[in-house]
Amino acid sequence: xxxxxxxxxxxxxxxxxxxxxxxxxxxxxxxxxxxxxxxxxxxxxxxxxxxxxxxxxxxxxxxxxxxxxxxxxxxxxxxxxxxxxxxxxxxxxxxxxxxxxxxxxxxxxxxxxxxxxxxxxxxxxxxxxxxxxxxxxxxxxxxxxxxxxxxxxxxxxxxxxxxxxxxxxxxxxxxxxxxxxxxxxxxxxxxxxxxxxxxxxxxxxxxxxxxxxxxxxxxxxxxxxxxxxxxxxx
Ligand SMILES: NC(=O)c1ccc[n+]([C@@H]2O[C@H](COP(=O)([O-])OP(=O)(O)OC[C@H]3O[C@@H](n4cnc5c(N)ncnc54)[C@H](OP(=O)(O)O)[C@@H]3O)[C@@H](O)[C@H]2O)c1
Numbered sequence: 012x013x014x015x016x017x018x019x020x021x022x023x024x025x026x027x028x029x030x031x032x033x034x035x036x037x038x039x040x041x042x043x044x045x046x047x048x049x050x051x052x053x054x055x056x057x058x059x060x061x062x063x064x065x066x067x068x069x070x071x072x073x074x075x076x077x078x079x080x081x082x083x084x085x086x087x088x089x090x091x092x093x094x095x096x097x098x099x100x101x102x103x104x105x106x107x108x109x110x111x112x113x114x115x116x117x118x119x120x121x122x123x124x125x126x127x128x129x130x131x132x133x134x135x136x137x138x139x140x141x142x143x144x145x146x147x148x149x150x151x152x153x154x155x156x157x158x159x160x161x162x163x164x165x166x167x168x169x170x171x172x173x174x175x176x177x178x179x180x181x182x183x184x185x186x187x188x189x190x191x192x193x194x195x196x197x198x199x200x201x202x203x204x205x206x207x208x209x210x211x212x213x214x215x216x217x218x219x220x221x222x223x224x225x226x227x228x229x230x231x232x233x234x235x236x237x238x239x240x241x242x243x244x245x
Contacts, residue, residue, distance in 0.1 A: 015086035015134040016040035018127075020065065020119070021094025023049040026142070026189060029215035030091065030222060031055055042084065044076060044094065067094055067119035068111055077126045086133035089226060092120040092164070093142045100155050109156040116160040117167065124171050128179070137179040138226050141168050142218065145187035145239040161185075165235050172233030182225045183235035187242050189215055208241030 022031045022043035028051040031041050035058050044065035045052055052062050061083055065076035096115045098108040124139055131137035146154065147162040165183055172181035188203050191212060195203075204210050221236050237243070 014039060015088040015130075016042045016061070016084055017089045017091065018042045018044070018080070018087055019091040019093050020044045020067070020123075021046065022055075023047065023052050023062075026215040026218050027091075027093040028055070030093070030219050031060060032058075033216075033219045035060060039088065042080070042087075046094075065094075067115045069114055070118065070122070073114070073119045073122050074126075077123060080127070081130070084130065087127060087130040088134045088136065089138040089140065090123060090127060090131070091140045091142065091222065092123070094119065095142070097154070097157055099153055099157075105156070109160075112156055112160040113163070117163040120164060120167055124167070124175075124181075128175065131175075131179050136226075139171060139175070139179060139181040140222055140225055141165070141181075141183040141235075143168075143183045143185040143235060145185045145237060145242060147185065148237070148239075148243065168235055169233050176232060180225070180229075180232040182231060182233070184218055184221045184225070185235050185237050185239070186218060186221075187239035189213060189218060206242055206245065207239060208245045211240065213240065 017034055017039050019027050019031050021027050023045035031043050034041050041060040043060060044063050046066050056062055063079055066072040094115055096112050098112060120141055141164050143164050144161040146158050147165055151158040168181055168183040175181055187207060191200055217238050221238050225231060
């Protein structure tokens with residue numbers, strides 16, 4: 012029996028795209044969601060990945076995505092919740108940004124996990140992986156809402172791990188800096204690198220390695236894996 016596909020949300024660029032390509036390299040069928048048409052999508056399509064539009068800004072967009080997903084597959088090997096909205100706390104736009112990040116980081120994983128459990132049950136091995144953020148460990152004075160919604164995602168890891176055991180493992184990955192954004196200036200880069208004991212920009216492969224570990228290990232559930240270059244010991 013062919014393996015069921017792995018779904019990665021928000022995988023048209025950066026970390027999600029990298030994980031999708033590595034999974035294809037390893038022979039897994041892949042389904043990804045994307046919001047903006049980006050050049051990486053063509054590479055995935057050429058290799059046979061299914062790319063589905065999704066906007067997780069509100070309940071309607073999330074439910075529409077779930078309905079489309081179910082038209083294309085009746086089984087999933089794993090769901091990787093990678094889509095993310097990194098918004099600063101901006102005066103005058105606090106409530107709107109907070110609601111948006113609740114929707115992307117918490118409501119989408121919550122509803123997808125509830126409504127797609129049947130797809131995961133159709134696979135002999137099944138995983139849910141929430142991509143969180145190491146910042147949830149200590150808080151952030153400039154990204155209070157982002158941090159709170161990622162902490163909420165960590166809580167979903169615990170609750171869904173309890174709810175879905177032993178058939179479906181549910182874990183999280185909490186990275187610190189993986190990749191800088193193009194417009195990050197030299198001062199920001201130096202300050203950010205100095206926060207970790209390892210002092211490097213590791214790239215997206217450390218998330219793929221963590222994902223691989225969580226999917227392959229039969230005894231880990233309800234765990235959020237810290238991938239932070241030793242920020243907590245510095
Ligand atoms: N990069 C890092 O250094 C870092 C550090 C710590 C944690 N993380 C976590 O690792 C994961 C991957 O990071 P990344 O930097 O690769 O993420 P990213 O590029 O910032 O975002 C991933 C995707 O999420 C999508 N997205 C945003 N809002 C959405 C919405 N309303 N509906 C549907 N999709 C939406 C974006 O779509 P568009 O293409 O339309 O923009 C984007 O392509 C994220 O969960 C992030 O929080 C990353």
